Amino acid sequence: LLRVPAQAYTTLIRGVPDLVLMLLIFYSLQTWLTSLTEALGWDYIEINPFSAGVITLGFIYGAYFTETFRGAILAVPRGQMEAATAYGLTRAQRFRLVVFPQMMRFALPGIGNNWMVILKATALVSIIGLADLVKVAQDAGKSSYQLFFFLMLAALIYLVITTVSNYVLRRMEIFYAAGTREAVR
Template identity: 50%
Template sequence: MDQLLAYIPLLLRGALVTVSLAVLALILATCLGALAAAGRITGGRIARAIVTTYTTLVRGVPDLVLILLIYFGGQRAINDLGAMLGWEYVALSKYWSGVLSIGFLYGAYLAETFRGAYRTIPRGQIEGAYALGMRPVPTLLRVSLPQFIRFALPGYANVWQVLVKSTAVVSVIGLEDLVGLANDAGKSVREPFIFFSFVLVMYLVITYVSTTFFEAMERRYALKGRHP
């Protein structure tokens, strides 16, 4: 236990890297998911075909494979292109490769979450708002958006919980996140069980805090749904 205490500051720094990576990946996934959902709902035939291909292919790829493909494959592709154009060697960031791969992966899941939430909004309410003389923007902000958030929150929270746990695989490309630092520290003092037990506890804490936050958000929007 004394060995673990000596590494606590280092592991907490790794936990901060993990959380920040997860948050940035969620932001990217949210943007991609929103664009993909919009393309699926309001886009033409080509847009729907592109979105369908994206969501179908990406959801069938393991996160580990995608991370390795983007980091190592992307590193090779960029430098092969750079050699043709006379560029100097470019080193891809492990951190941003993790953000890109996880965000790209879970954007496909959020696309279906957002599409389902939008389809759940009763069409009659939007038509009623227009009949009362409301403009499109006020209708979106006061009628559609609160209900959209209410219906999307459970699926969104579930994607976030899974996304957070997926950050653990980023350590395979050498990122000094919580798992990577715990693995190195555990090997150095020959106490992997203690260090990975600490990792388990940290992920449980992140999960608990996240669950508490999303449950509060769901209660808030559920009340708005009953008392507009």
């Protein structure tokens, strides 16, 4: 029932550049919301740039994460679910105790890649007026005439965030690989 809309969503979103989607969602969402509030007789609601950025990035990268998790769940051998059912586990227990730990082993590389891309894509939200790290660095650099310094500082902050993220993801990979033959070291 949901397969066709889900496939259409992931195919469409992954096929259109992020910047185009960001501008389209930001401007059309505000227009749609204004029309809706007028039709319902409500007061005008304005979407601030932060909310628009979060909604837009969530909508765009939700498609990528959907495919990551779908592939990871399909990678778990079907026999595992059958064995869990034979043991009498409930559906929630089967997912939590059997599927999720195995799925995460397959999903973590994709999660890491998607996270790094999202981190870099946050710089694009300055186009819709959100004061992200790059925008703040540009503003500080222009006002102090030290643009290079502030942009290098922003790059360093991004580097620290990605380094910490890589460390956390690596630790998670080690945790979820415990007990497997090809355990990560």
